[in-house]
Amino acid sequence: MAWIYLVIAGLLEIGWPIGLKISQNSDTRWQGIAIAVAFLVASGFMLWLAQRQISMGTSYAVWTGIGAAGTFLVGILFYNDAATFVRIAGVLMIISGVITLKISS
Helix, strand or coil, X not given: CHHHHHHHHHHHHCHXXXXXXXXXXXXXXXXXXXXXXXXXXXXXXXXXXXXXXXXXXXXXXXXXXXXXHHHHHHHHHHCCCCCCHHHHHHXXXXXXXXXXXXXXX
């Protein structure tokens, strides 16, 4: 169950940078901040649940890895972020590190 909590925490981690992006527009500033705070709290709570059974270093690395890769993907799909070979290779390295941590646990 701890790994399920951790995956959910990582997916929720994607929400707060999106909220911060939304808050860049003065018309949606407070909505974006509210979204960011809500996702931060939810993600942190799920990480807390996961860390009851998964080591702190592993859980934090997996959490940030899922969040970073997911945010990268959202940026490309919805915010016209660059999808260069080097950026994609970097994210693939993050994902391979997360997989390695899962296998080694």
